[in-house]
Amino acid sequence: MTEQWPGLRRLGWTILLLARAASADDGDAITGDEEITVESDAPPAAQGAAHLSRENLERLPGAGNDVMRTLQAMPGVASYPLPIGDSGIVIRGSSPEDSKILIDDFEVPSLYHDIGFKSVVPAEAIQSLDYIPGGFDVAYGRAASGIVKLTTRAGGETGQQAEISGNDASVLAQGTEGKLRYLVAGRRSVIDFILPALLPDNLDLALTTVPRFYDEQIRLDYAATDHWTLRASSIGSDDVLELYASRDKNADKRFYDRTRFIRATTSANYYKSDDEGAWAATVALSAIAQQHDMARGEAQHYNVTSPTVTARAEVTRFERSAIGLTDLEIRNGVEAQEARHSLDIAIGEDPREGDPTVDDPMDTSTRYKGVVTSPEVAAWTTVAASLDPRVRATVGMRADAFMRNHDSILQPRGQLEFKLTSTVTARIASGLYTRSPEHQTELLDDSLKAERSKQFITGMQFDPFAGLRVQTSLYYSDRTQLIARQMDGSLANTGRGTTYGAEVMAVLARGPWFGWLSYAYSHSTRIDTPGSQPRLFDYDQPHNATVAASYKHKSWTLGARWRIASGLPSTPVDVAVFDSDANRYDPLFGATNSVRAPMHHQLDIRFDKKWTWGPVKMTKFIDVQNVYMNQSAVGYVYGFDYTQRAAFHNLPILPTAGLRGEW
Amino acid sequence: MRWIVLVIALTGCIDSLDPQWTLDHDRVIAVRMSAPAMTPGQTSSMDALIALQGSAITQAPLEAAALQAPDSLVDVVALDGTVTAPDAATLATARTELALADDATVPLDIYAAFADRDGKPMYAKKRVWFDDTPTDVANPAQPLASMDGAPMSDDPLVVSRTHDVYLSTTVPDGWRVNWFSSCGTLFQDDVATSFLRVQDGDSVTGELAVVVRAPDGGVAWRIWPISAQ
Numbered sequence: 011m012t013e014q015w016p017g018l019r020r021l022g023w024t025i026l027l028l029a030r031a032a033s034a035d036d037g038d039a040i041t042g043d044e045e046i047t048v049e050s051d052a053p054p055a056a057q058g059a060a061h062l063s064r065e066n067l068e069r070l071p072g073a074g075n076d077v078m079r080t081l082q083a084m085p086g087v088a089s090y091p092l093p094i095g096d097s098g099i100v101i102r103g104s105s106p107e108d109s110k111i112l113i114d115d116f117e118v119p120s121l122y123h124d125i126g127f128k129s130v131v132p133a134e135a136i137q138s139l140d141y142i143p144g145g146f147d148v149a150y151g152r153a154a155s156g157i158v159k160l161t162t163r164a165g166g167e168t169g170q171q172a173e174i175s176g177n178d179a180s181v182l183a184q185g186t187e188g189k190l191r192y193l194v195a196g197r198r199s200v201i202d203f204i205l206p207a208l209l210p211d212n213l214d215l216a217l218t219t220v221p222r223f224y225d226e227q228i229r230l231d232y233a234a235t236d237h238w239t240l241r242a243s244s245i246g247s248d249d250v251l252e253l254y255a256s257r258d259k260n261a262d263k264r265f266y267d268r269t270r271f272i273r274a275t276t277s278a279n280y281y282k283s284d285d286e287g288a289w290a291a292t293v294a295l296s297a298i299a300q301q302h303d304m305a306r307g308e309a310q311h312y313n314v315t316s317p318t319v320t321a322r323a324e325v326t327r328f329e330r331s332a333i334g335l336t337d338l339e340i341r342n343g344v345e346a347q348e349a350r351h352s353l354d355i356a357i358g359e360d361p362r363e364g365d366p367t368v369d370d371p372m373d374t375s376t377r378y379k380g381v382v383t384s385p386e387v388a389a390w391t392t393v394a395a396s397l398d399p400r401v402r403a404t405v406g407m408r409a410d411a412f413m414r415n416h417d418s419i420l421q422p423r424g425q426l427e428f429k430l431t432s433t434v435t436a437r438i439a440s441g442l443y444t445r446s447p448e449h450q451t452e453l454l455d456d457s458l459k460a461e462r463s464k465q466f467i468t469g470m471q472f473d474p475f476a477g478l479r480v481q482t483s484l485y486y487s488d489r490t491q492l493i494a495r496q497m498d499g500s501l502a503n504t505g506r507g508t509t510y511g512a513e514v515m516a517v518l519a520r521g522p523w524f525g526w527l528s529y530a531y532s533h534s535t536r537i538d539t540p541g542s543q544p545r546l547f548d549y550d551q552p553h554n555a556t557v558a559a560s561y562k563h564k565s566w567t568l569g570a571r572w573r574i575a576s577g578l579p580s581t582p583v584d585v586a587v588f589d590s591d592a593n594r595y596d597p598l599f600g601a602t603n604s605v606r607a608p609m610h611h612q613l614d615i616r617f618d619k620k621w622t623w624g625p626v627k628m629t630k631f632i633d634v635q636n637v638y639m640n641q642s643a644v645g646y647v648y649g650f651d652y653t654q655r656a657a658f659h660n661l662p663i664l665p666t667a668g669l670r671g672e673w
Numbered sequence: 674m675r676w677i678v679l680v681i682a683l684t685g686c687i688d689s690l691d692p693q694w695t696l697d698h699d700r701v702i703a704v705r706m707s708a709p710a711m712t713p714g715q716t717s718s719m720d721a722l723i724a725l726q727g728s729a730i731t732q733a734p735l736e737a738a739a740l741q742a743p744d745s746l747v748d749v750v751a752l753d754g755t756v757t758a759p760d761a762a763t764l765a766t767a768r769t770e771l772a773l774a775d776d777a778t779v780p781l782d783i784y785a786a787f788a789d790r791d792g793k794p795m796y797a798k799k800r801v802w803f804d805d806t807p808t809d810v811a812n813p814a815q816p817l818a819s820m821d822g823a824p825m826s827d828d829p830l831v832v833s834r835t836h837d838v839y840l841s842t843t844v845p846d847g848w849r850v851n852w853f854s855s856c857g858t859l860f861q862d863d864v865a866t867s868f869l870r871v872q873d874g875d876s877v878t879g880e881l882a883v884v885v886r887a888p889d890g891g892v893a894w895r896i897w898p899i900s901a902q
Contacts, residue, residue, distance in 0.1 A: 256861045263864070587784065588797040590704035590721075591890055593851055593863075596798075649690035651700055656688035 056145035056425070057437040057469040058483035058513055060084060064136050064163065069524045069560045071569030071616040074633040074666045077129040077139060078122050081158060082573075083556045085483075085513035085530035086143040088549045089575035089610075091644055091660050096449075098122040098129075100549040101143050101156030102485065103509045103534025105363045107449040108155035108463070113245055114162055114229075116296045116320060119271055121158065123223040123249050125199050130247040134171065134182050134670075135195045135227040137163040143513075144485055145439040145467040148390035148406035148423055149324065149343055154445040154463035154489065162243060164231045165193030175668030177201055178223075189233040199223045218259070219252035219266075226272075237282045246272035262307040262371075271300035287329040287338070294322045307371045310357050318349040335395035337402070344389045351382045351453055360450045362495045363548055364538060364602050366581040370594060375499075382453050384414045386446065392423075400429040410460070412446050417459045419444050438468040447493060452501060459503050464488040469513075477520035483513045494538035507536030507547065524569070526558040546579045546603040553609070560616070567618040577607025580645060586652035595651045610642035610660060627672045635664040694862035696724040696855035696880055699789040701797040702894070709890035710778070710802040710810035711758035717801060719754035719783065722884070722894055724853070725790050730880055730896055735785040736794060742781050743770035754785055758803050767803075779803040800890060812891040816883055818842045829898040830881060832857070834871040841866040842883055849886040855879030856899045871901040 054060065062070075062080065073079040081099055082089050088100035098121040101109045111121045113131065121129050140159040142150075150157050165184030172181045180197035202220040229243040248270040256263040277294035297319045304312040324343035332338050358373030359365075392406030408421040423441030430436055443465060447458035469483035492505025511532035518525035532554075534547040553576045560569025581602050586595040618631045643657035691698045702724055708717035723733040738754045740747060745766040750756050759767070767779045781801050786794040802810070818825045819841050820832075832838045842865055844850055852862045856879035857871035871877060881899040886892050 256864070257868075258861060258866065260861060260864045263861070585796065588701045588704075588795070590701070590797055590799045590892070591886065593703075593849055593884075593886065647687055647690070650693040651698075653699070654690050656690045658687050 053427070053435070054471070054481065055140060055142045055147065057439060057467050057471070058086065058144065058481055058485070058515070059140065059142040059146075060515060060517065062139045062141075064133055064138065066519055066524060067136065067139055068133050069562075069567065069569060070526065071558055071560055071571040071614050071633070073571075073616075074635070075133045075631070075668070077131060077133065077136065077160065080139065081141065083526060083528060083558065083571070084141045084143070085515050085528040085554070085556075086156070086511070086532070087141075087554075088551045088578070089554050089573060090549075090578065094549060096120055099158065101158075102487065102511060103532045103547050103550050104155035104463075104487075104489075105547065105549070108153065108445050108461075110150070110153040110157055112150075112157060112159045113273070114243055114275055115159070115294070115322075116273060116275055116298070117152075118245065118247075118273060118298070119300050120247075120269065123199070123225070123247065124251070124267070124269065125201055125221045125223050125249060128177055128199075128223075130225050131160055131162070131227060131245065132173075132180055132182075132195065132197055132225075134173070134180070135163055135193065135229075137161045144443075144465045144487070145423075145425065145441060146443075148392050148408040148421070149341070151345075151388050151390075151408055151410050151421075152386075152444065152446050154443045154461050155487075162227060162229050162245070163193060164191050164229060166191040169673045171670055171672040173668055173670040174200070176204075176666055191231040193227070193229045195227040197225050218254065219250055221249070221251040223247065223249040234278075237280055239279045239281075240277070241279065242274075242276045244272065244274045246270070262309075264305065264307060266303070266305045268301070268303045271298055273298040283328075286332075287327065290326040290328070292322070292324050294320075296320045296322075309372050309374050311355065312357050313354045314351060316349055316351045318347060320345065320347040322346075335397065336399075337394075337396045339394040340392075341394075342389075342391045345387065347386045347388075349384045349386075349448075351384065352380075353382060353453065354379045355451075359495075359499060362450075362493075362501075364536070364545060364581075365495060366583075366597070366599050366602075368597060370592075372592075376451055378451075378454055382414070384412070384446075384448060384453070386413065387411050402427040402429075410444060410446075412460055414456050415447060415459060416456075419460060419462070433473050435471040435473075436469070437471070440464070440466045449493075452493060455501055458493055458501060459491055461492050461503070462490045464490075475520075478516070478518045480516040481514070484511075485513075486510045489536065492536060492538075496539065504539045505536055507534065509534040509547075522562040524558075524560045524562075526556065526571075529553075529555040543601070545601070548579065548603060550579055550603070552576045565620045567616075569616045571614045571616075572611070573614075574609060574611035576609050577642070577644060579603035579606045581605075583648055583652045588651065597648070597652050607644055607646070608642055610640065610644060612636040612640050612660065613638055623671070625673050629670040629672075631666075631668050631670075633666040633668075635666075636660060636662065639663050692859070692862075694851070694853050694859040696730060696853050696882065697726050697876070698724060699726055699795065700724050701787055701795050702730070702853060702882065703884045703886075703892050704785065704797045704799040705812060705892040705894075706756065706799060706801050706890070707812070708801075708810075709812065709892075710804060710808045711756065712804055712807050713758050713760045713764065715758045717756045717758075719756075719785060719799065721785070721787055721797065722882070723787055723795075724855075728790075730882060733787055736788050737786045739784040739786075740781065741784065743767050745770060746779075746781055749781065750783055754783065756781070756783065756801055761805050764803055764805060776805075778808075802890065810889045810891065813885060813887055813893045815893055815895050816842045816844070816885045818883055818895065825897065827897070829900070832869060832871065832899065832901050834877070834901045838869045839866060840869060840881070840883070842885065844885050845887075847888050851884045851886075853880075853882040853884070854899065856881065857901055875901075877901040 067080050081087050086102045094100050094106050138161045143156040146157050166186045170183045178197050178199045182195040184193040199222045202222040225247045227245050232240040234240050250268040252266045254263050275296035280291040282289050299317045301315045322345040326341040329338035356374040356377045388410045390408040394404040396402045405424040411418040421442040425439035428436045443463045444460040446460050465487050467485045472480040487509040489507040491503040494505035513530045516527040534550040535544045537544050556573040558571035582600040582605050583597040584600045586597045614635045616633045620629050639662045641659040645658045646655050702722040704721045706717045723731050735754045745763050783799050785797050789795050850865045852867040857869045857875045861867045878900040882896045884894045
């Protein structure tokens with residue numbers, strides 16, 4: 011198949027193509043709608059990267075059919091019981107904002123709902139999950155660490171379905187109408203119906219808007235011609251909560267938080283092969299409307315809306331052979347983006363990487379009301395070719411221009427791949443990566459430059475037989491121009507840091523068995539200002555391992571996952587001074603991130619059972635996290651005067667049950 | 674993200690900590706200067722309201738004092754915390770050192786140490802203000818308070834265990850109010866109207882205190898013995 015469709019081998023495990031009936035003079039068109047499955051496992055997008063289909067994602071025990079929890083099984087992803095930062099994940103010891111979440115190739119602000127920490131896309135609406143911890147392609151930018159890429163599912167594979175669990179209820183409709191395939195899905199939390207009954211009566215709390223979320227996914231695929239496919243998609247999420255931390259609803263005890271976004275994307279995709287190779291092209295236009303509206307008491311508020319429009323075009327030429335090279339791929343792309351941030355904020359100093367949290371609800375030292383626009387353009391080109399049957403090289407260049415910050419960066423990236431034996435492949439890759447200064451209040455300072463990260467990655471891949479892949483990786487990242495807080499409270503690109511580590515990942519998907527083994531070692535340090543002492547990153551996690559297996563027999567599937575991970579570092583308080591005028595204790599901190607929470611381990615199990623109920627295919631599942639109730643301390647919280655410290659524990663046990671019907 | 678922590682706390686994943694309103698905990702409740710703002714030559718003395726676990730509230734002396742001050746003001750505080758406002762020329766020098774306007778009031782942060790039950794220091798900071806001309810800044814009068822709508826005298830309080838008891842004081846806008854107790858459980862302890870509930874396991878005797886703070890540095894407090902029946 012890959013011989014007939016040049017370039018497909020590089021694109022993934024499973025490629026869905028829509029095509030009309032073959033015409034007489036176009037022998038390489040596909041007859042009817044069909045799914046082309048590349049039989050051999052495709053190479054990873056980068057050394058250490060992983061690709062999970064929906065089926066395997068749903069089989070991972072302890073993941074509860076959820077992308078967020080699945081990601082925590084990946085080597086290099088910090089394991090923590092709560093989503094970290096705005097994006098929700100930390101990759102290879104960096105900061106949350108250093109990694110990007112892409113859905114259908116475009117960025118979304120967050121992968122998770124605040125309630126229940128569920129991802130904003132249910133597993134049923136996902137075709138695949140790609141985890142690229144580093145060394146990614148020139149087509150991806152504005153990320154200095156890693157990429158998580160979700161591809162939504164084209165409709166029409168099965169029938170309609172509805173599902174309810176302890177967290178949420180969802181419906182999904184899909185089908186085909188001529189050349190059109192559609193999928194429409196929606197979900198709503200149900201915990202807001204349960205939570206009020208769970209709260210103790212003696213709480214000094216008034217929940218005026220019980221926490222709830224909605225999300226939606228729409229995807230339409232239209233096979234316009236033999237070579238052109240049109241796609242329109244939308245994904246949205248809306249989380250809201252309002253409470254008063256007092257029974258009498260005192261205005262200064264109010265907390266309101268709403269985060270919502272909706273992204274709409276249209277794209278046209280072209281593919282045509284000829285005797286020498288093939289052409290592929292994509293033109294896409296995407297827009298996102300997003301808002302974060304927070305109010306706390308009568309003093310603090312944070313209301314930021316950021317409508318953003320992105321246009322992208324990419325053209326790829328595959329050549330079977332040219333100028334003595336084989337399997338040649340030449341790809342060129344451009345992207346332009348304009349974001350318009352409307353900000354109305356009155357908050358304290360936003361906590362930066364390494365800043366211990368000091369919470370003062372009256373602090374409004376950061377105030378801004380106005381509009382900030384951030385136009386950005388990017389262009390990239392890459393060439394990949396096999397120098398001989400055992401050696402493949404990829405070289406590329408990406409240029410990013412952040413016009414608001416007057417910062418332009420050329421980012422060379424490359425990879426060499428050596429096929430040592432029929433089952434063993436070695437890779438070495440290096441490149442420059444950047445993150446634009448758009449995190450938190452970085453938007454308010456146009457003198458900030460993008461952070462840089464030089465990445466060096468090498469590793470081996472072992473594919474002893476179909477269905478089993480073992481990857482080992484070593485990496486080193488040299489981070490410069492890191493944005494750090496200065497003595498006067500301002501921000502500047504004075505930081506630098508390094509991360510190095512090793513990872514092992516083995517995935518088995520063969521017959522009734524699905525197995526997963528991952529281990530990551532990481533050490534991540536930084537210096538914030540010249541002359542300051544090196545310190546650990548906030549999310550430095552030296553050890554993180556996961557072992558999982560599931561077995562499918564007839565109508566049932568049983569799986570288990572065991573994981574163990576180092577605790578995260580934190581900054582101790584040496585002493586606190588009572589400010590009598592403010593009635594507040596001001597802590598004096600010890601060395602930044604100099605203490606660490608203990609190691610945590612837990613066992614998760616999952617059971618699925620399928621049966622038929624009339625015309626409906628039913629599935630019930632039970633997913634139980636932390637079966638042996640290991641309540642490790644994952645962090646610490648200080649009392650009001652910092653003389654007492656309490657441990658924040660893992661949930662003792664978290665069972666999730668669900669019921670799904672498909673027809 | 675902050676409310677996530679709240680939800681976790683509600684689900685019982687955080688070990689218990691002493692609440693901010695408790696008097697059964699070694700702490701400095703409030704520091705007061707006899708004159709929060711002074712003119713040259715005027716003096717002001719410091720006292721503090723101290724709670725020690727298992728003991729009644731005391732107005733304890735400070736163990737030591739320190740300053741965060743420009744060079745010109747290092748001599749204005751005695752070891753017992755008594756402050757003597759410097760002369761006008763010294764204040765002018767201080768304004769220059771602090772980059773203040775010529776007619777600005779001059780702040781001075783005094784750090785005091787008080788002993789806890791074990792003799793270890795508890796640190797507190799109090800700001801005083803110096804000005805060339807007399808001001809009307811002074812500590813407010815002892816706060817008036819009511820319980821379930823009835824004015825509270827200085828007599829010991831007896832509260833019911835069967836229902837919530839509302840405690841209220843009246844202050845101008847911009848003032849801070851903090852309620853403290855070593856009897857029962859306080860709710861809404863940092864607003865003008867609080868309520869007290871005596872729950873199973875709570876102490877049924879102790880003290881109740883309210884502290885009011887004016888934006889100009891004035892402080893006043895009031896203390897009652899309290900028991901629940």
